[in-house]
Amino acid sequence: MSPDPPALRAIGLTKEFRGFRAVDGVDLAVAAGSVHALVGPNGAGKTTLFNLLTGFLPQTAGRIEVAGVDVTGLAPEGFAGRGVARSFQITSLFGQLTALEHVELALQSGSSLGWKFWRSAKLMRRYTPRAMELLDMVGLADLAGTTADALAYGRKRALELALALALDPSVLLLDEPTAGMGLEDVDRTVALIAAIRTGRTVVMVEHNMSVVGALADRVTVLQAGKVLVEGPYDEVRADDRVITAYLGEGAVRAAH
Numbered sequence: 001m002s003p004d005p006p007a008l009r010a011i012g013l014t015k016e017f018r019g020f021r022a023v024d025g026v027d028l029a030v031a032a033g034s035v036h037a038l039v040g041p042n043g044a045g046k047t048t049l050f051n052l053l054t055g056f057l058p059q060t061a062g063r064i065e066v067a068g069v070d071v072t073g074l075a076p077e078g079f080a081g082r083g084v085a086r087s088f089q090i091t092s093l094f095g096q097l098t099a100l101e102h103v104e105l106a107l108q109s110g111s112s113l114g115w116k117f118w119r120s121a122k123l124m125r126r127y128t129p130r131a132m133e134l135l136d137m138v139g140l141a142d143l144a145g146t147t148a149d150a151l152a153y154g155r156k157r158a159l160e161l162a163l164a165l166a167l168d169p170s171v172l173l174l175d176e177p178t179a180g181m182g183l184e185d186v187d188r189t190v191a192l193i194a195a196i197r198t199g200r201t202v203v204m205v206e207h208n209m210s211v212v213g214a215l216a217d218r219v220t221v222l223q224a225g226k227v228l229v230e231g232p233y234d235e236v237r238a239d240d241r242v243i244t245a246y247l248g249e250g251a252v253r254a255a256h
């Protein structure tokens with residue numbers, strides 16, 4: 001029996017911005033059921049790769065597969081339709097809607113992308129039980145009636161996760177899930193991701209190495225648009241090439 005194809009795979013993926021290669025021939029295979037972190041110094045191409053892997057940017061060259069199926073060139077809706085979802089950006093929350101209403105809308109639209117139409121409160125109520133479950137999962141049950149505007153930063157990020165989970169994706173992509181958080185929220189988010197990874201594949205861009213160490217099965221380090229190193233966290237963090245990429249030559253000498 002052949003092994004399962006990667007949940008998400010990039011082959012020679014390349015993105016040029018006016019001739020500048022932000023992502024340059026990246027090969028990436030994210031094993032089904034794994035948590036895979038994308039790391040690298042500023043400007044390495046993480047966000048661009050993330051956008052390519054969710055259909056938010058068209059690639060210049062290369063191929064993307066979801067569970068072995070070619071999805072190259074599909075729009076974000078096409079990726080979502082194949083079970084690939086990304087966490088929402090805070091800016092896309094509607095300040096005056098409650099946390100519960102946000103999740104109900106996400107459930108109703110069936111897609112993190114379709115906020116276009118509005119339904120009656122009565123129709124929405126059919127989604128309330130599942131929406132409450134999702135809010136409970138991310139620790140927001142007590143804040144279901146709070147408007148997004150009134151949620152603290154860490155709670156907004158938790159709401160973003162609930163919205164992504166509303167799609168029940170098989171592959172969940174998280175863009176810096178702990179960025180800007182205090183320690184307590186970071187710990188809470190790590191525990192949450194550890195809980196929601198069950199039964200799915202998670203790809204995350206993350207700067208915080210202790211978060212990567214706590215969650216990631218494998219780590220891909222990008223530098224100047226290319227894969228510098230790929231492997232388990234402990235191997236990657238001890239790799240001289242990675243230390244140099246982050247801290248410069250002197251840091252490698254200091255580390256030995």
Ligand SMILES: Nc1ncnc2c1ncn2[C@@H]1O[C@H](COP(=O)(O)OP(=O)(O)OP(=O)(O)O)[C@@H](O)[C@H]1O
Binds near residue numbers: 020022
């Ligand atoms: N729309 C764009 N037009 C032109 N250049 C871009 C565009 N988007 C990204 N770049 C360039 O591509 C390179 C990679 O950027 P990207 O944001 O993907 O890196 P990153 O690893 O996510 O960085 P950071 O950790 O700072 O967020 C950078 O040099 C950036 O200036």
